[in-house]
Amino acid sequence: MRVLVVTDAWRPQVNGVVRTIEHLMEHAPAFGVEIVLLTPEQFRTLPMPTYPEIRLSLARPGAVEKLIADARSDHVHISTEGPLGLAARRACLRAQRPFTTSYHTKFPEYVRRRAPIPERWTYAWLRRFHNAGDGVMVATASLKRDLEARGFKRLMHWSRGVDADRFRPDPTARAFDLPGPIFLYVGRVATEKNIEEFLALDLPGSKVVVGDGPQRAELEAAYPDAHFTGTLEGDALAAAYASSDVFVFPSRTDTFGIVVLEALASGVPVAAFPVTGPLDVLEGTGAGALDPDLRTAALAALKLSGEDARRVALAHGWREATAQFVANVRDVIATADAEGRAA
Numbered sequence: 001m002r003v004l005v006v007t008d009a010w011r012p013q014v015n016g017v018v019r020t021i022e023h024l025m026e027h028a029p030a031f032g033v034e035i036v037l038l039t040p041e042q043f044r045t046l047p048m049p050t051y052p053e054i055r056l057s058l059a060r061p062g063a064v065e066k067l068i069a070d071a072r073s074d075h076v077h078i079s080t081e082g083p084l085g086l087a088a089r090r091a092c093l094r095a096q097r098p099f100t101t102s103y104h105t106k107f108p109e110y111v112r113r114r115a116p117i118p119e120r121w122t123y124a125w126l127r128r129f130h131n132a133g134d135g136v137m138v139a140t141a142s143l144k145r146d147l148e149a150r151g152f153k154r155l156m157h158w159s160r161g162v163d164a165d166r167f168r169p170d171p172t173a174r175a176f177d178l179p180g181p182i183f184l185y186v187g188r189v190a191t192e193k194n195i196e197e198f199l200a201l202d203l204p205g206s207k208v209v210v211g212d213g214p215q216r217a218e219l220e221a222a223y224p225d226a227h228f229t230g231t232l233e234g235d236a237l238a239a240a241y242a243s244s245d246v247f248v249f250p251s252r253t254d255t256f257g258i259v260v261l262e263a264l265a266s267g268v269p270v271a272a273f274p275v276t277g278p279l280d281v282l283e284g285t286g287a288g289a290l291d292p293d294l295r296t297a298a299l300a301a302l303k304l305s306g307e308d309a310r311r312v313a314l315a316h317g318w319r320e321a322t323a324q325f326v327a328n329v330r331d332v333i334a335t336a337d338a339e340g341r342a343a
Contacts, residue, residue, distance in 0.1 A: 002034045004073035008082030016258045017104050027322035065091035075329050081129055091206030098336040099136040103250045105301040127151050133179030134332045140280035156328045162261035166238050169267030173242035178206040181245035187260045189213035198225040198250040199260035201295045210240050241266035246301040254302040265313035271297035287312040
């Protein structure tokens with residue numbers, strides 16, 4: 001089976017969408033599936049206003065329609081709601097081709113932090129975008145309940161995983177020459193991640209921010225006592241996790257948070273708000289502390305077991321997540337075949 005994945009988020013971006021697709025490509029062949037991509041690499045791009053690290057494709061609908069036809073795929077999956085996602089949705093509807101979509105981020109809340117646009121307007125637009133397809137893949141049960149209540153239809157479960165061989169406890173790791181305990185954040189440095197709420201906390205030891213983004217200069221100036229490393233990958237990122245005592249996840253708009261699993265796999269307990277993502281992964285596990293007061297959660301996480309953190313992470317593998325994706329696609333194809341709709 002050949003699946004075309006359309007995504008506006010792609011390298012050199014470093015985010016959960018990109019990582020998810022990379023791991024999907026790695027594990028799909030074990031299920032007899034070839035993943036091919038339609039990404040901004042195939043088009044001229046412009047920097048996104050207020051967030052130049054994200055490139056927006058200048059994609060003519062006709063060009064996207066031709067690329068989809070030329071891919072000769074058995075199924076189309078639209079991962080994002082950007083210019084490529086919109087053009088691919090249009091092409092699939094015009095050709096009466098079945099397709100699925102993903103819901104990766106609480107985009108209305110993200111937009112609201114950057115512009116005075118009511119969340120209900122953005123949710124209405126997203127509902128129209130996603131409900132046109134044959135299934136919306138979501139990472140957690142709590143997100144599924146939230147979107148169902150907002151009128152989204154045909155929701156399908158597609159979880160996330162972690163590379164537990166790369167991210168693992170390492171008592172010898174010394175990534176930071178800083179006073180302990182080390183409270184770590186990993187991810188984009190942007191307003192929707194709510195990092196400032198973490199940096200403003202009165203905590204012992206040191207705060208470390210791993211990542212880059214449009215808010216970095218502002219936060220570095222405002223919080224000179226915090227340590228900003230920029231983007232880390234591979235062994236350097238693994239060492240950063242393993243050198244930390246608590247992973248702080250201040251976001252209220254993520255739908256999962258792959259970095260949460262990476263921290264847990266490294267034997268680092270997590271502190272977070274009781275919101276979508278952390279609730280699904282951490283509640284009742286003893287591997288993290290959830291509290292509306294992030295300082296309370298961070299201090300409570302200091303007392304938790306790294307062994308429990310690792311145990312929880314090991315229940316989330318990329319192979320299992322890929323199996324869910326493949327099963328969803330096969331279900332849609334089978335339904336379309338039964339209804340006489342061509343791929």
